[in-house]
Amino acid sequence: MKIGFFVGCNTAFNRPDLEQAVRYAFPALGVELDNLDGQSCCPSFGTLPSVDKVGWCAVSSRNITLAEEKGLDMLTVCGSCYGSLSEAKYKLDSEPEVKAKVNELLEMAGREYKGTSNIRHSYYYLFNELGPDKIKEKLKYKLDGLTVALQPGCHSLWPSKVYFDKEDDTFHPRILKEMCEALGATVGHYSRLLDCCGMGALRSTDMGKALGLVEKKLVSMKEEVNPDLIVAGCSSCLIQFDTAQKILQKEKKINFEIPVLHYMQLLAICLGADPEQVAVLGETNVKSVIDRIREKQ
């Protein structure tokens, strides 16, 4: 099995430990990664998608053609990348006039969008292509006794019509939960599970309001689950939950800290990766949790 790894800006520059986690976990599970050399930004929603539809789809499709020419699907760990690429692909595949205009632009770069590659999200791909049981067989460490709270992230769920990997009911998602349970975690439910974390455009526009959203979520998690760890399904959510807690502590809005990892980081650790490579660039104290996991061998 092989898939093209679309790294994305935030993962490459802000949290390369997450990039390294993907580069460890997929081969460890028997899935080879292609670099998709020459990839660019997806592009993120605040850039070309906010200027015009054809420009958006042209830059997205240039990225997609990198996978198409190798006959591969594309893998993302970032919700924005997954959303932007999937929405562009949906438009290209359902609106022939958009596809025609985009291909005129791509021709200038010697490319053509065909529509032969699918956009996949990290843990959905693993769930659907390998399944939890095969993953369980490869684990070096298990999370038995560890309680986690989930942050699935907006773009892994909505709008469901554009995504290749689907939940049965997007307002009651279960895949991330089952993937965490496969690692041995106890997953607690909390009432604000589906709330947005406030990262992205909202945070760039109004930091105070964005912190208000993540504070609501953190308090809900703490009161209803009291987790050892937050598991995010999206790199933007990872960054928001990881960086907002120190600020909220300083502002005396919260008096606790919950370590945060992306699912792929947690998986890589359970598969035996070096934590100094796959989970070391965050602000929250993930080391204490990782030490607990690794002691349990």
Add this chain to the structure above:
Amino acid sequence: MSETQGALGVVNLSAGDPNLVGEIKELGGEEILECIQCAKCAAVCPMVLAGFPFFNKKVIQAILLGLREELLEDASIWACQSCNRCTEICPRELNPFEVVQAMRRLAFREFALPTMAINGLKSLYDTGHAVYMSGAGKSREKVGLPEKPPSTIADEKALQELRTIIRNTDLADLGIIPMGD
């Protein structure tokens, strides 16, 4: 509100811009007239929870009323997370997110832009990444990765390819960012 007459908050309906709906339809909000203002989109919108004055339902309402200036003067549309909860739940299948996106596109054409939008586009054109951190090489090497990811940052030919494409989009016509080689 600039076109308000009489008591505060009263909107003079005849003073609205009748062309606004048509422009929004042209810019990607094709289904806007399907809206029945049921507010299911508002019920799931993070911007409502966060407390922004304009959000999907109200943006649509203001467009239908032709309130161009009011919309352009408020930065709320730039806080849209593109999360598409609204698209998922809309009983009229009108894609409220696409209407907000169309309103952003209109704002671009009126140069009513936040600096972050310009910075993101400039970074995208210059490096191929909307989010680029020039000091990231050190943390990449710390975790055992090459200094640069396998992207336009490490591939001049790919960057030129991307720039060629961007130079032929609407962004170039708008002249918002410099586009050199």
